[in-house]
Amino acid sequence: MxxxxxxxxxxxxxxxxxxxxxxxxxxxxxxxxxxxxxxxxxxxxxxxxxxxxxxxxxxxxxxxxxxxxxxxxxxxxxxxxxxxxxxxxxxxxxxxxxxxxxxxxxxxxxxxxxxxxxxxxxxxxxxxxxxxxxxxxxxxxxxxxxxxxxxxxxxxxxxxxxxxxxxxxxxxxxxxxxxxxxxxxxxxTTRTLMVDGLSVELADKDAQIVQRAMDGLNKQIADLQTAAGEHNKELAAKDAELAKKDAEIDGLKGKILSDADLDKRVQARADLISTAKAIAKDVKTEGLTDAAIRKAVVAAKLGDAAIADKADAYIDARFDILAEDAKKSVNTDPFANVVKDGLMPANDADKAVTDAYAQMVADMQAGKTSATVN
Incomplete structure (x- = not known):
C-alpha cells in the first residue's frame, strides 16, 4: 500500500x-x-x-x-x-x-x-x-x-x-x-480533531493530549457499558431465580390443606372404605390409594377380566354401579341379603332367616302347606 x-x-x-x-x-x-x-x-x-x-x-x-x-x-x-x-x-x-x-x-x-x-x-x-x-x-x-x-x-x-x-x-x-x-x-505542527462533532485545530502536542484523554474516556464509557450489561444479566438471572422460588412456594401452599379440607378428605376416605367393604367385605384397603381401592373392589367382585386393559374412568364407573347396587340392597328383602353372597349367612341372624326360608321351601315341596312367596 x-x-x-x-x-x-x-x-x-x-x-x-x-x-x-x-x-x-x-x-x-x-x-x-x-x-x-x-x-x-x-x-x-x-x-x-x-x-x-x-x-x-x-x-x-x-x-x-x-x-x-x-x-x-x-x-x-x-x-x-x-x-x-x-x-x-x-x-x-x-x-x-x-x-x-x-x-x-x-x-x-x-x-x-x-x-x-x-x-x-x-x-x-x-x-x-x-x-x-x-x-x-x-x-x-x-x-x-x-x-x-x-x-x-x-x-x-x-x-x-x-x-x-x-x-x-x-x-x-x-x-x-x-x-x-x-x-x-x-x-x-497542528492537528485537527473531531470533538463532539466539531472540527478543532490544536497544536500537535496538545492534540495528542486531548486525543489520549478522549480515547481514555471512550474506553471508560465502553467498560462501563460492558459492566452495566453484565450487571443487568445478573439481575435478570436473579429475578428469574426468585420467580421460580415464588412459583414453588405457591405450589407448596396449594398442597397444604385447611382443617375443613382435611376433615372432608378424611370423611371421603372413610366413606370410600365403607362402600368398598359393603361391596366386597374381604377387600384389603390398607396402604392403597383411592383409585387402587376402587380397582381392587371391581376385581374382587367381578373378576380380574373386568379390569384388564381398562381405563381408570371405566373402572370408576363400574365401581359406582356396584356401589349403587350395594346401597339399594340395604334393608330390603332378607332373603336377598342372604343369597347375594351365594346363600352363605354372614351372621347368626342371617343364618336364622336362611334356615326358616329353607324350611318353608322344603315344606312346600312336600305338599304340607301352600304359600305365596312375595
Whole structure:
C-alpha cells in the first residue's frame, strides 16, 4: 500500500554552490491520522467512509533495520508525484536527495538531505518547509490500544521508503514548520480533531493530549457499558431465580390443606372404605390409594377380566354401579341379603332367616302347606 507521511524540515543552510542542506526528521512512531479512502479505498475493511482512521506505527517497525536502510539515498521531490520514483523517471521528479546517515532521534527518524533545484529551494525559503515521505507498507486492520493508551484502527508494518516530498500543507492542519521562518516567529505542527462533532485545530502536542484523554474516556464509557450489561444479566438471572422460588412456594401452599379440607378428605376416605367393604367385605384397603381401592373392589367382585386393559374412568364407573347396587340392597328383602353372597349367612341372624326360608321351601315341596312367596 502506498502512503504519504507529513513531517517537518529543520536545520536549513546553504552551500557555496547554492544547494540547500538540511537535517530533517522524516518519520516517527505512534499514531498517524489518515482518511478512510487513503487506507481502505475499496472499503474491504469498512473504513472507507471514516473521516479519520488512526494508524499505529510500533517502535519495532519504525526502527527496524530494513526500514531504516530504506531512508538512505531517496530522491527528494517537489510535492508527491503520481507514481513511484524509479531509475526510469528519476530525472523527471527529483529536486534533491537524502543522505546515508539515517539515525534515530527519540521517537523520530532523522536523515540529512540536499535540495539542488533552484526553484524548489526558493519555495522552501519562501515557507514551503513541510516534508512528506512517500512509502509502501503493509496494513493490519485491527482495533487496539498502544502502550501509551491510544486507540488505533490499524497497524503499519514493513515500512519501505520510496521518496521524500517537500509539501506546503500538513495532513490535518496548517504548515508544520520548525525553526526560524525569517520573520522572527516559530511555527508549530497542528492537528485537527473531531470533538463532539466539531472540527478543532490544536497544536500537535496538545492534540495528542486531548486525543489520549478522549480515547481514555471512550474506553471508560465502553467498560462501563460492558459492566452495566453484565450487571443487568445478573439481575435478570436473579429475578428469574426468585420467580421460580415464588412459583414453588405457591405450589407448596396449594398442597397444604385447611382443617375443613382435611376433615372432608378424611370423611371421603372413610366413606370410600365403607362402600368398598359393603361391596366386597374381604377387600384389603390398607396402604392403597383411592383409585387402587376402587380397582381392587371391581376385581374382587367381578373378576380380574373386568379390569384388564381398562381405563381408570371405566373402572370408576363400574365401581359406582356396584356401589349403587350395594346401597339399594340395604334393608330390603332378607332373603336377598342372604343369597347375594351365594346363600352363605354372614351372621347368626342371617343364618336364622336362611334356615326358616329353607324350611318353608322344603315344606312346600312336600305338599304340607301352600304359600305365596312375595
Amino acid at each position: 502506498q502512503l504519504f507521511d507529513t513531517v517537518t524540515l529543520d536545520g536549513l543552510r546553504r552551500t557555496q554552490d547554492g544547494y540547500l542542506v538540511a537535517d530533517a526528521r522524516v518519520a516517527r512512531t505512534g499514531i498517524q491520522l489518515y482518511t478512510g479512502p487513503e487506507v481502505d479505498p475499496e472499503n474491504k475493511h469498512g473504513l472507507r467512509d471514516k473521516a479519520v482512521v488512526r494508524v499505529y506505527r510500533p517502535e519495532e517497525e519504525v526502527f527496524a533495520k530494513d526500514a531504516m536502510h530504506s531512508y538512505a539515498y531517496r530522491p527528494v521531490t517537489d510535492d508527491h508525484p503520481k507514481e513511484n520514483v524509479t531509475a526510469e523517471n528519476w530525472k523527471d521528479h527529483a529536486v534533491g536527495q537524502t543522505g546515508g546517515e539515517v539515525v534515530r532521534d527519540g521517537e523520530f527518524v532523522r536523515v540529512p538531505l540536499v535540495l539542488m533545484d533552484k526553484s524548489a529551494i526558493a519555495k522552501v525559503e519562501g515557507g514551503k518547509r513541510e516534508l512528506s515521505m512517500g512509502y509502501s507498507t503493509d496494513l493490519k486492520f485491527q482495533d487496539g490500544v498502544t502502550p501509551s493508551g491510544e486507540q488505533y484502527d490499524a497497524i503499519q508494518t514493513s515500512l519501505r521508503m520510496n521518496h521524500l516530498a517537500v509539501v506546503s500543507a500538513a495532513r490535518g492542519g496548517s504548515h508544520l514548520k520548525i525553526g526560524d521562518d525569517g520573520k522572527g516567529t516559530r511555527s508549530m
